[in-house]
Amino acid sequence: MSVSSSTNTWGSLQTSSWGSPNPLVMPGYTSHLWAHNSHPQFWTKYQVWDWLQQVMDMHQIDASNIAFQNFDMDGHQLCNLGYQDFILIAGSVGPILFHSITELKLAGTFEILKRQLSLDFSCPFPDVTYAPGDMYEPLSHPLGPVASPTPSLPDPRGTHLWEFIRDILLNPERHPGLIKWEDRTEGIFRFLKSEAVAQLWGKKKNNSSMTYEKLSRAMRYYYKREILERVDGRRLVYKFGRNARGWKESEK
DNA sequence: CCTCGTTTTCCTGCTT
DNA sequence: GAAGCAGGAAAACGAG
Structure with a gap:
Protein backbone atom coordinates (compact mmCIF):
# COMPACT_ATOMS: atom_id res chain seq x y z
CA MET A 1 0.00 0.00 0.00
CA GLU A 137 6.83 -3.44 0.94
CA PRO A 138 5.32 -3.45 4.37
CA LEU A 139 8.30 -5.32 5.68
CA SER A 140 5.78 -7.37 7.46
CA HIS A 141 8.53 -8.97 9.32
CA PRO A 142 7.32 -12.03 11.10
CA LEU A 143 10.15 -11.41 13.43
CA GLY A 144 8.56 -12.34 16.63
CA PRO A 145 6.65 -15.54 16.83
CA VAL A 146 5.84 -14.00 20.19
CA ALA A 147 5.26 -17.37 21.62
CA SER A 148 2.54 -16.64 24.07
CA PRO A 149 -0.77 -15.07 23.25
CA THR A 150 -0.69 -14.03 26.85
CA PRO A 151 -4.37 -14.02 27.57
CA SER A 152 -4.32 -12.19 30.82
CA LEU A 153 -1.95 -9.63 32.20
CA PRO A 154 -2.07 -7.15 35.03
CA ASP A 155 -4.36 -4.83 33.10
CA PRO A 156 -4.77 -1.14 32.69
CA ARG A 157 -4.69 1.09 35.67
CA GLY A 158 -6.73 4.11 34.99
CA THR A 159 -8.68 5.48 32.12
CA HIS A 160 -6.68 8.51 31.14
CA LEU A 161 -4.76 8.88 27.96
CA TRP A 162 -1.39 9.25 29.61
CA GLU A 163 -2.05 6.13 31.67
CA PHE A 164 -2.98 4.28 28.53
CA ILE A 165 0.30 5.35 26.96
CA ARG A 166 2.23 4.44 30.08
CA ASP A 167 0.69 0.99 30.16
CA ILE A 168 1.67 0.28 26.59
CA LEU A 169 5.22 1.17 27.52
CA LEU A 170 5.08 -1.01 30.59
CA ASN A 171 3.62 -3.98 28.74
CA PRO A 172 5.20 -3.79 25.33
CA GLU A 173 4.53 -7.46 24.69
CA ARG A 174 0.88 -6.63 24.37
CA HIS A 175 1.33 -4.18 21.55
CA PRO A 176 4.78 -4.65 20.14
CA GLY A 177 6.36 -1.87 18.19
CA LEU A 178 3.89 0.89 18.90
CA ILE A 179 5.77 3.01 21.37
CA LYS A 180 9.25 2.57 22.69
CA TRP A 181 11.38 3.92 25.48
CA GLU A 182 14.00 6.30 24.32
CA ASP A 183 15.48 6.82 27.74
CA ARG A 184 13.95 4.59 30.33
CA THR A 185 15.24 6.37 33.41
CA GLU A 186 14.38 9.82 32.15
CA GLY A 187 10.94 8.78 31.05
CA ILE A 188 11.46 9.72 27.44
CA PHE A 189 9.58 7.72 24.86
CA ARG A 190 8.74 7.78 21.19
CA PHE A 191 5.77 6.78 19.10
CA LEU A 192 6.79 4.34 16.42
CA LYS A 193 3.38 3.87 14.89
CA SER A 194 1.46 6.96 15.75
CA GLU A 195 -1.70 6.13 13.88
CA ALA A 196 -1.80 2.61 15.26
CA VAL A 197 -1.62 3.97 18.78
CA ALA A 198 -4.43 6.36 17.96
CA GLN A 199 -6.54 3.52 16.61
CA LEU A 200 -5.95 1.56 19.77
CA TRP A 201 -6.85 4.52 21.93
CA GLY A 202 -9.96 5.03 19.88
CA LYS A 203 -10.86 1.41 20.30
CA LYS A 204 -10.60 1.75 24.04
CA LYS A 205 -12.81 4.80 23.96
CA ASN A 206 -15.15 3.28 21.44
CA ASN A 207 -14.32 5.97 18.96
CA SER A 208 -13.32 4.69 15.58
CA SER A 209 -12.40 8.10 14.22
CA MET A 210 -9.52 8.76 16.56
CA THR A 211 -6.37 9.96 14.86
CA TYR A 212 -2.88 10.84 15.98
CA GLU A 213 -3.69 14.44 15.17
CA LYS A 214 -6.38 14.46 17.83
CA LEU A 215 -4.57 12.27 20.26
CA SER A 216 -1.56 14.54 20.13
CA ARG A 217 -3.71 17.55 20.97
CA ALA A 218 -4.68 15.79 24.17
CA MET A 219 -1.03 15.02 24.79
CA ARG A 220 -0.17 18.69 24.46
CA TYR A 221 -2.65 19.61 27.13
CA TYR A 222 -0.53 17.53 29.47
CA TYR A 223 2.37 19.91 29.23
CA LYS A 224 0.65 22.55 31.26
CA ARG A 225 -0.27 20.06 33.92
CA GLU A 226 3.26 18.70 33.94
CA ILE A 227 2.16 15.20 33.24
CA LEU A 228 4.37 15.49 30.19
CA GLU A 229 7.36 17.66 29.41
CA ARG A 230 8.32 18.95 26.01
CA VAL A 231 11.11 17.31 24.11
CA ASP A 232 12.21 19.76 21.50
CA GLY A 233 13.21 19.06 18.01
CA ARG A 234 12.34 15.42 17.74
CA ARG A 235 9.08 14.30 16.30
CA LEU A 236 6.84 11.88 18.15
CA VAL A 237 8.99 12.08 21.24
CA TYR A 238 7.54 12.87 24.67
CA LYS A 239 8.74 12.77 28.23
CA PHE A 240 6.87 12.06 31.41
CA GLY A 241 6.70 14.97 33.79
CA ARG A 242 6.59 15.22 37.54
CA ASN A 243 2.88 14.61 37.73
CA ALA A 244 2.95 11.37 35.83
CA ARG A 245 3.02 8.48 38.22
CA GLY A 246 3.79 4.84 37.93
CA TRP A 247 6.18 4.76 35.02
CA LYS A 248 9.49 4.52 36.82
CA GLU A 249 11.12 1.18 37.23
CA SER A 250 11.43 1.79 40.93
CA GLU A 251 7.89 2.83 41.63
CA LYS A 252 6.17 0.14 39.71
C1' DC B 1 -29.89 18.77 36.31
C1' DC B 2 -25.36 21.11 37.25
C1' DT B 3 -20.37 21.46 37.53
C1' DC B 4 -15.89 20.17 36.63
C1' DG B 5 -12.04 17.95 34.62
C1' DT B 6 -10.68 15.60 30.60
C1' DT B 7 -10.85 14.61 25.95
C1' DT B 8 -12.43 15.34 21.22
C1' DT B 9 -13.01 18.00 17.19
C1' DC B 10 -11.72 21.64 14.27
C1' DC B 11 -8.80 25.15 12.93
C1' DT B 12 -4.89 28.41 11.64
C1' DG B 13 -0.25 28.98 11.43
C1' DC B 14 4.44 27.26 11.76
C1' DT B 15 8.28 23.74 11.29
C1' DT B 16 10.71 19.84 9.67
C1' DG C 1 3.84 18.46 -0.03
C1' DA C 2 3.14 15.42 3.91
C1' DA C 3 3.32 14.81 8.72
C1' DG C 4 4.06 16.92 13.15
C1' DC C 5 3.78 20.57 16.48
C1' DA C 6 1.42 24.64 18.91
C1' DG C 7 -2.40 26.26 21.01
C1' DG C 8 -7.11 28.62 20.89
C1' DA C 9 -11.98 27.73 20.96
C1' DA C 10 -15.85 25.18 21.64
C1' DA C 11 -18.41 20.96 22.14
C1' DA C 12 -18.87 16.39 24.16
C1' DC C 13 -18.63 13.20 27.82
C1' DG C 14 -18.44 10.92 32.24
C1' DA C 15 -18.11 11.22 37.25
C1' DG C 16 -19.87 12.82 41.18
Whole structure:
Protein backbone atom coordinates (compact mmCIF):
# COMPACT_ATOMS: atom_id res chain seq x y z
CA MET A 1 0.00 0.00 0.00
CA SER A 2 0.99 3.55 -0.49
CA VAL A 3 3.68 2.33 -2.75
CA SER A 4 2.28 4.30 -5.56
CA SER A 5 2.98 2.59 -8.77
CA SER A 6 5.87 4.89 -9.26
CA THR A 7 7.25 5.44 -12.64
CA ASN A 8 9.62 8.00 -11.35
CA THR A 9 12.42 6.33 -9.59
CA TRP A 10 13.95 9.35 -7.95
CA GLY A 11 11.59 12.04 -7.01
CA SER A 12 8.49 10.42 -5.78
CA LEU A 13 10.20 8.04 -3.50
CA GLN A 14 12.21 10.64 -1.83
CA THR A 15 9.75 11.97 0.63
CA SER A 16 7.65 8.97 1.27
CA SER A 17 10.42 6.77 2.40
CA TRP A 18 11.37 9.00 5.24
CA GLY A 19 8.33 8.88 7.28
CA SER A 20 7.78 5.27 6.56
CA PRO A 21 6.90 3.60 9.76
CA ASN A 22 9.56 1.98 11.71
CA PRO A 23 12.00 0.45 9.31
CA LEU A 24 13.13 -2.46 11.34
CA VAL A 25 15.69 -3.71 8.98
CA MET A 26 18.59 -5.91 9.66
CA PRO A 27 22.21 -5.16 9.06
CA GLY A 28 23.30 -4.75 5.53
CA TYR A 29 20.59 -2.23 5.30
CA THR A 30 22.58 0.86 5.13
CA SER A 31 22.98 1.53 1.52
CA HIS A 32 19.49 0.26 1.08
CA LEU A 33 17.63 2.84 2.95
CA TRP A 34 19.26 5.93 1.77
CA ALA A 35 21.00 5.09 -1.42
CA HIS A 36 18.13 6.19 -3.52
CA ASN A 37 17.99 9.49 -1.78
CA SER A 38 20.08 12.51 -2.34
CA HIS A 39 23.66 12.56 -1.28
CA PRO A 40 23.88 13.09 2.48
CA GLN A 41 25.62 16.32 1.59
CA PHE A 42 22.22 17.76 0.80
CA TRP A 43 20.38 16.62 3.87
CA THR A 44 18.65 19.08 6.11
CA LYS A 45 19.22 18.98 9.82
CA TYR A 46 15.93 17.20 10.10
CA GLN A 47 17.11 14.46 7.80
CA VAL A 48 20.33 14.16 9.75
CA TRP A 49 18.36 13.45 12.88
CA ASP A 50 16.17 11.00 11.06
CA TRP A 51 19.22 9.19 9.90
CA LEU A 52 20.58 9.08 13.43
CA GLN A 53 17.33 7.74 14.70
CA GLN A 54 17.18 5.01 12.13
CA VAL A 55 20.76 3.90 12.57
CA MET A 56 20.15 3.64 16.30
CA ASP A 57 16.98 1.69 15.72
CA MET A 58 18.61 -0.69 13.36
CA HIS A 59 21.38 -1.49 15.74
CA GLN A 60 18.94 -1.59 18.58
CA ILE A 61 20.94 0.94 20.47
CA ASP A 62 19.13 2.98 23.02
CA ALA A 63 18.86 6.51 21.75
CA SER A 64 19.98 7.87 25.09
CA ASN A 65 23.46 6.73 24.19
CA ILE A 66 24.02 9.74 22.03
CA ALA A 67 23.21 13.39 22.39
CA PHE A 68 21.17 14.47 19.45
CA GLN A 69 22.08 18.06 20.18
CA ASN A 70 25.62 17.22 19.22
CA PHE A 71 24.33 16.64 15.74
CA ASP A 72 22.79 20.03 15.35
CA MET A 73 24.02 20.30 11.80
CA ASP A 74 22.97 19.79 8.25
CA GLY A 75 24.20 17.17 5.85
CA HIS A 76 27.03 19.29 4.57
CA GLN A 77 28.52 19.64 8.01
CA LEU A 78 27.87 16.02 8.76
CA CYS A 79 29.79 14.93 5.72
CA ASN A 80 32.76 16.92 6.82
CA LEU A 81 33.13 15.04 10.06
CA GLY A 82 35.98 12.60 10.31
CA TYR A 83 36.21 9.37 12.18
CA GLN A 84 37.64 11.05 15.23
CA ASP A 85 34.88 13.62 15.22
CA PHE A 86 32.30 10.90 15.41
CA ILE A 87 34.09 9.29 18.32
CA LEU A 88 34.20 12.64 19.98
CA ILE A 89 30.55 13.49 19.70
CA ALA A 90 29.02 10.05 19.75
CA GLY A 91 31.42 7.99 21.81
CA SER A 92 31.15 4.29 21.31
CA VAL A 93 28.42 4.70 18.74
CA GLY A 94 30.74 6.89 16.69
CA PRO A 95 32.24 4.12 14.57
CA ILE A 96 28.83 2.80 13.62
CA LEU A 97 27.68 6.21 12.54
CA PHE A 98 30.88 6.85 10.70
CA HIS A 99 30.58 3.61 8.84
CA SER A 100 27.00 4.33 7.92
CA ILE A 101 27.62 7.82 6.65
CA THR A 102 30.66 6.68 4.71
CA GLU A 103 28.58 4.13 2.89
CA LEU A 104 25.89 6.64 2.20
CA LYS A 105 28.31 9.19 0.84
CA LEU A 106 29.65 6.61 -1.54
CA ALA A 107 26.23 5.50 -2.58
CA GLY A 108 25.11 9.07 -3.02
CA THR A 109 28.11 9.95 -5.11
CA PHE A 110 27.57 6.93 -7.24
CA GLU A 111 23.97 7.84 -7.87
CA ILE A 112 24.90 11.37 -8.82
CA LEU A 113 27.52 10.15 -11.24
CA LYS A 114 25.12 7.73 -12.70
CA ARG A 115 22.58 10.42 -13.25
CA GLN A 116 25.12 12.69 -14.87
CA LEU A 117 26.49 10.13 -17.21
CA SER A 118 22.84 9.46 -17.45
CA LEU A 119 20.99 7.03 -19.46
CA ASP A 120 23.56 4.77 -20.80
CA PHE A 121 25.45 2.29 -19.29
CA SER A 122 24.38 -0.02 -22.05
CA CYS A 123 24.10 -2.05 -19.13
CA PRO A 124 23.78 -5.32 -17.46
CA PHE A 125 22.05 -3.53 -14.63
CA PRO A 126 19.62 -1.10 -16.12
CA ASP A 127 18.14 1.72 -14.22
CA VAL A 128 16.80 -0.50 -11.61
CA THR A 129 18.32 0.78 -8.47
CA TYR A 130 15.91 -1.01 -6.30
CA ALA A 131 12.63 -2.38 -7.20
CA PRO A 132 10.08 -0.39 -5.31
CA GLY A 133 8.97 -3.44 -3.52
CA ASP A 134 12.43 -3.86 -2.26
CA MET A 135 12.13 -1.29 0.37
CA TYR A 136 8.57 -0.22 0.43
CA GLU A 137 6.83 -3.44 0.94
CA PRO A 138 5.32 -3.45 4.37
CA LEU A 139 8.30 -5.32 5.68
CA SER A 140 5.78 -7.37 7.46
CA HIS A 141 8.53 -8.97 9.32
CA PRO A 142 7.32 -12.03 11.10
CA LEU A 143 10.15 -11.41 13.43
CA GLY A 144 8.56 -12.34 16.63
CA PRO A 145 6.65 -15.54 16.83
CA VAL A 146 5.84 -14.00 20.19
CA ALA A 147 5.26 -17.37 21.62
CA SER A 148 2.54 -16.64 24.07
CA PRO A 149 -0.77 -15.07 23.25
CA THR A 150 -0.69 -14.03 26.85
CA PRO A 151 -4.37 -14.02 27.57
CA SER A 152 -4.32 -12.19 30.82
CA LEU A 153 -1.95 -9.63 32.20
CA PRO A 154 -2.07 -7.15 35.03
CA ASP A 155 -4.36 -4.83 33.10
CA PRO A 156 -4.77 -1.14 32.69
CA ARG A 157 -4.69 1.09 35.67
CA GLY A 158 -6.73 4.11 34.99
CA THR A 159 -8.68 5.48 32.12
CA HIS A 160 -6.68 8.51 31.14
CA LEU A 161 -4.76 8.88 27.96
CA TRP A 162 -1.39 9.25 29.61
CA GLU A 163 -2.05 6.13 31.67
CA PHE A 164 -2.98 4.28 28.53
CA ILE A 165 0.30 5.35 26.96
CA ARG A 166 2.23 4.44 30.08
CA ASP A 167 0.69 0.99 30.16
CA ILE A 168 1.67 0.28 26.59
CA LEU A 169 5.22 1.17 27.52
CA LEU A 170 5.08 -1.01 30.59
CA ASN A 171 3.62 -3.98 28.74
CA PRO A 172 5.20 -3.79 25.33
CA GLU A 173 4.53 -7.46 24.69
CA ARG A 174 0.88 -6.63 24.37
CA HIS A 175 1.33 -4.18 21.55
CA PRO A 176 4.78 -4.65 20.14
CA GLY A 177 6.36 -1.87 18.19
CA LEU A 178 3.89 0.89 18.90
CA ILE A 179 5.77 3.01 21.37
CA LYS A 180 9.25 2.57 22.69
CA TRP A 181 11.38 3.92 25.48
CA GLU A 182 14.00 6.30 24.32
CA ASP A 183 15.48 6.82 27.74
CA ARG A 184 13.95 4.59 30.33
CA THR A 185 15.24 6.37 33.41
CA GLU A 186 14.38 9.82 32.15
CA GLY A 187 10.94 8.78 31.05
CA ILE A 188 11.46 9.72 27.44
CA PHE A 189 9.58 7.72 24.86
CA ARG A 190 8.74 7.78 21.19
CA PHE A 191 5.77 6.78 19.10
CA LEU A 192 6.79 4.34 16.42
CA LYS A 193 3.38 3.87 14.89
CA SER A 194 1.46 6.96 15.75
CA GLU A 195 -1.70 6.13 13.88
CA ALA A 196 -1.80 2.61 15.26
CA VAL A 197 -1.62 3.97 18.78
CA ALA A 198 -4.43 6.36 17.96
CA GLN A 199 -6.54 3.52 16.61
CA LEU A 200 -5.95 1.56 19.77
CA TRP A 201 -6.85 4.52 21.93
CA GLY A 202 -9.96 5.03 19.88
CA LYS A 203 -10.86 1.41 20.30
CA LYS A 204 -10.60 1.75 24.04
CA LYS A 205 -12.81 4.80 23.96
CA ASN A 206 -15.15 3.28 21.44
CA ASN A 207 -14.32 5.97 18.96
CA SER A 208 -13.32 4.69 15.58
CA SER A 209 -12.40 8.10 14.22
CA MET A 210 -9.52 8.76 16.56
CA THR A 211 -6.37 9.96 14.86
CA TYR A 212 -2.88 10.84 15.98
CA GLU A 213 -3.69 14.44 15.17
CA LYS A 214 -6.38 14.46 17.83
CA LEU A 215 -4.57 12.27 20.26
CA SER A 216 -1.56 14.54 20.13
CA ARG A 217 -3.71 17.55 20.97
CA ALA A 218 -4.68 15.79 24.17
CA MET A 219 -1.03 15.02 24.79
CA ARG A 220 -0.17 18.69 24.46
CA TYR A 221 -2.65 19.61 27.13
CA TYR A 222 -0.53 17.53 29.47
CA TYR A 223 2.37 19.91 29.23
CA LYS A 224 0.65 22.55 31.26
CA ARG A 225 -0.27 20.06 33.92
CA GLU A 226 3.26 18.70 33.94
CA ILE A 227 2.16 15.20 33.24
CA LEU A 228 4.37 15.49 30.19
CA GLU A 229 7.36 17.66 29.41
CA ARG A 230 8.32 18.95 26.01
CA VAL A 231 11.11 17.31 24.11
CA ASP A 232 12.21 19.76 21.50
CA GLY A 233 13.21 19.06 18.01
CA ARG A 234 12.34 15.42 17.74
CA ARG A 235 9.08 14.30 16.30
CA LEU A 236 6.84 11.88 18.15
CA VAL A 237 8.99 12.08 21.24
CA TYR A 238 7.54 12.87 24.67
CA LYS A 239 8.74 12.77 28.23
CA PHE A 240 6.87 12.06 31.41
CA GLY A 241 6.70 14.97 33.79
CA ARG A 242 6.59 15.22 37.54
CA ASN A 243 2.88 14.61 37.73
CA ALA A 244 2.95 11.37 35.83
CA ARG A 245 3.02 8.48 38.22
CA GLY A 246 3.79 4.84 37.93
CA TRP A 247 6.18 4.76 35.02
CA LYS A 248 9.49 4.52 36.82
CA GLU A 249 11.12 1.18 37.23
CA SER A 250 11.43 1.79 40.93
CA GLU A 251 7.89 2.83 41.63
CA LYS A 252 6.17 0.14 39.71
C1' DC B 1 -29.89 18.77 36.31
C1' DC B 2 -25.36 21.11 37.25
C1' DT B 3 -20.37 21.46 37.53
C1' DC B 4 -15.89 20.17 36.63
C1' DG B 5 -12.04 17.95 34.62
C1' DT B 6 -10.68 15.60 30.60
C1' DT B 7 -10.85 14.61 25.95
C1' DT B 8 -12.43 15.34 21.22
C1' DT B 9 -13.01 18.00 17.19
C1' DC B 10 -11.72 21.64 14.27
C1' DC B 11 -8.80 25.15 12.93
C1' DT B 12 -4.89 28.41 11.64
C1' DG B 13 -0.25 28.98 11.43
C1' DC B 14 4.44 27.26 11.76
C1' DT B 15 8.28 23.74 11.29
C1' DT B 16 10.71 19.84 9.67
C1' DG C 1 3.84 18.46 -0.03
C1' DA C 2 3.14 15.42 3.91
C1' DA C 3 3.32 14.81 8.72
C1' DG C 4 4.06 16.92 13.15
C1' DC C 5 3.78 20.57 16.48
C1' DA C 6 1.42 24.64 18.91
C1' DG C 7 -2.40 26.26 21.01
C1' DG C 8 -7.11 28.62 20.89
C1' DA C 9 -11.98 27.73 20.96
C1' DA C 10 -15.85 25.18 21.64
C1' DA C 11 -18.41 20.96 22.14
C1' DA C 12 -18.87 16.39 24.16
C1' DC C 13 -18.63 13.20 27.82
C1' DG C 14 -18.44 10.92 32.24
C1' DA C 15 -18.11 11.22 37.25
C1' DG C 16 -19.87 12.82 41.18
